[in-house]
Amino acid sequence: MSDRIGVLCGGPSREREISLRSGRAVHEALRSLGLPSVLVPLSQDPALIPEEIRSAELGCAFIALHGFFGEDGTVQSLLEEMRIPYTGSPPEACHLGLDKASSRLKWLAAGLAVPRWKEADPLSAAARAEEIKFPLVVKPVSEGSSFGMSIVDSAKDLAGAVEQAAVFGDRILLEEYLAGPELTVGILDDRPLPVIQIVPKRRFYDFVAKYTPGMTEYLVPAPLPPETARAAQELAVRAHEALGCRSFSRVDLILARDRGPVLLELNIIPGMTETSLLPKAAAAVGIPFTGLCRQMLNSAWVKREPAAARSS
Numbered sequence: 001m002s003d004r005i006g007v008l009c010g011g012p013s014r015e016r017e018i019s020l021r022s023g024r025a026v027h028e029a030l031r032s033l034g035l036p037s038v039l040v041p042l043s044q045d046p047a048l049i050p051e052e053i054r055s056a057e058l059g060c061a062f063i064a065l066h067g068f069f070g071e072d073g074t075v076q077s078l079l080e081e082m083r084i085p086y087t088g089s090p091p092e093a094c095h096l097g098l099d100k101a102s103s104r105l106k107w108l109a110a111g112l113a114v115p116r117w118k119e120a121d122p123l124s125a126a127a128r129a130e131e132i133k134f135p136l137v138v139k140p141v142s143e144g145s146s147f148g149m150s151i152v153d154s155a156k157d158l159a160g161a162v163e164q165a166a167v168f169g170d171r172i173l174l175e176e177y178l179a180g181p182e183l184t185v186g187i188l189d190d191r192p193l194p195v196i197q198i199v200p201k202r203r204f205y206d207f208v209a210k211y212t213p214g215m216t217e218y219l220v221p222a223p224l225p226p227e228t229a230r231a232a233q234e235l236a237v238r239a240h241e242a243l244g245c246r247s248f249s250r251v252d253l254i255l256a257r258d259r260g261p262v263l264l265e266l267n268i269i270p271g272m273t274e275t276s277l278l279p280k281a282a283a284a285v286g287i288p289f290t291g292l293c294r295q296m297l298n299s300a301w302v303k304r305e306p307a308a309a310r311s312s
Contacts, residue, residue: 013067
């Protein structure tokens with residue numbers, strides 16, 4: 001078998017450019033470690049991707065694909081068919097992680113804290129919103145990078161927010177707005193890293209705040225009482241396990257004023273530039289970017305069982 005490590009990036013999702021940035025950063029890190037890494041920028045046409053992967057003649061795949069095809073279990077299933085080991089979680093966990101409605105149903109079944117929410121389509125959104133009350137958050141069910149997300153304060157603004165979310169698909173999530181600090185917890189080797197507090201200079205951590213330099217401050221570790229930080233980490237690990245994730249992920253939460261940490265979503269393939277959140281959390285415990293990439297790479301050869309199954 002080939003020893004080539006293919007860093008898969010690009011692909012057909014709306015997060016293609018972000019994925020290319022992640023892929024280039026991982027590729028350079030692996031090369032600096034003396035590992036036989038090759039960058040594999042995948043096509044925007046899903047039909048071409050299987051042959052692109054086959055022709056790369058890989059012994060292992062480091063998945064740096066964000067969004068559709070990379071985080072929904074599609075590329076993971078494809079790699080399993082090709083018998084190519086890959087980093088991260090198995091296909092079903094990936095599908096659950098990208099689908100915000102499905103992940104919340106799993107978390108509710110596990111007794112984990114989530115906001116009140118309803119799934120809707122553009123025609124039913126107004127009636128569903130009345131069940132939650134304003135203000136509320138409107139977002140697509142299966143998108144990353146805060147694409148199509150809005151905070152809606154009153155009914156008069158709902159139609160525009162629904163129209164914006166519907167650009168990314170007919171499945172729309174309506175969620176109660178919870179005030180409080182935005183937090184994220186990186187998971188590495190199925191264990192939590194330090195909590196990061198996200199302090200955007202906009203109303204919430206939207207696409208502009210995420211990818212415009214200077215628009216967000218990151219507090220690492222978050223300035224929280226120790227018991228609150230532990231509660232956030234424990235909730236993140238339980239969310240990771242409830243979806244059947246393996247090795248690494250990143251869990252986003254809100255520290256609601258009267259409820260404590262509440263789950264928002266889980267990122268199966270976190271951003272992997274040197275300024276992304278998972279690398280920031282790893283650096284806080286002395287793991288450099290190269291070391292993080294190596295540990296994530298090691299997950300490709302871990303037995304393909306989720307963390308919860310391995311610990312039982």
